Amino acid sequence: MISQSLVFVGHNFLSGIQSLGSGTLFILCALYNIVKPPFRFARIIKEVEFIGVKSFTIIFVTSLFTGMVLALQGYHTLSKFGSESLLGSAVALSIIRELGPVLCALMVSGRAGSAVTAEIGIMKITDQIPALEMMAVDPIEYIVSPKVLAFLISLPLLTAFFDLIGIFGGYLVGVKLLGVNEGAYFGEMLSATTFDDVFGGVVKSLAFGLIIGWISTFIGYTAKSTTEGVSSATTNTVVLASVAILITDYILTSILF
Template identity: 50%
Template sequence: MASQPSNESILNNLLIRLGIAGIFLYETIRSLFIPPYSLNLLLKQILFVGARSMLVIIIAGLFVGMVVALQFYDTLVRFGSVSLLGSAVGLSLTRELGPVLTALMVIGRTGSAMCAEIGIMRIENQIDALECMAIDPYRFLISPRILAGVLCVPILTAIFIVVGIFGGYFVGVILFDLSAGSYFQNMNDTVLSRDLLMGFIKSIVFGLLIVWISCEKGFNLHLDKNGAYGSEGVSRITTEAVVIASIAILFSDYLLSALIL
């Protein structure tokens, strides 16, 4: 019977993995400052991370805004405070739901694809080929993705929030006859610049986390000693990347909320 790994070896492996991920991030940030800078590579990633995620973000934002408004309306009616619907929708979307749900959508659509793409590049020797051509793979592959993530996730979050607010407007104002003026005025009075800043900071951190975790998993596929290296390995690390990135988003969301509030 195979022996169970001891707690010490699990902790050891975890520390090694964290160390490898830390070195990966350091190398990526370092490579951001190494010329030549390629605008083409960055634009390609912005197209992939940002522009091509737009539709899914708009659809998700619309339905999330609608369901949030529906739930809050049902609750606020019980307390006779329906006029607060705009504030409730605005605050929940800008501070929590917008950044977190956008990040989760980006993980599913973009993070998994990045992880699989880079993992396949690793098993097909394309990353070694870059090294042998004297092209820094961190500069060529990872830093444009990190920059695109940090730039696009806040913009996607803003789009999610705006669409969500109009989803809430549809439910509150059009379906439940709330006054449009009250909906927006209330939101305007309650949502402060601090709330917007919180959402903005969160979305930048989430963008970095998503790309860092997804790319690191694919890039270091060969260092992962838990299983197969080929297609099975790519499938396993893609699943792991999605799970770890999602948990990291939720955990950092709590940390950032606690720090900023």
């Protein structure tokens, strides 16, 4: 019994280490192919459209309501101390530093990450990946690299959009609904927010873009060639990416701020 569970633990540990190793080689290969010609602009634009542009609506809605709820919560807490005028900086800082990059990455991993995994998994099941190999085209260079690059391009842009709409949502609730002074809302925001805050947010969003790109493509690429394999791969992508995003967020926050 004990030996059985030891075998189980050991086997899982070894296979975990093994897939971490092959995953690292995989993403290094993909990143190398991003900087190496041929550059596939058409494919990159298509991927950015799918990952970035088509995520606009969902990011718009989440960011608007995040900003609104932040203002609502912040107002009630701040008004206890009579410092409602700080609402603008509270909303802006929490969104720019934390909520913007993190929520944006979580939404994108749920919407686009899962789709990327499913797409690559299905290409594998239907022999499209071996077909690329047979046509002497490297599947990592043709399929994976443009997707990873598209995540890297889209995430910072989507995060910036999230920040903007989030702050606007806070403005709607704070200023228009709860009556915080408009000048104070934006004035406090400007004086409290520094370049480092914005820069930290951008660094985070880039890191999250890499994480989603890596996890979604690698899991799709190594999915079992069955229907079940692809469906569990899509689930794994969302779960793993979300966990990885939150852990990385903590690490980056402790380094950056």
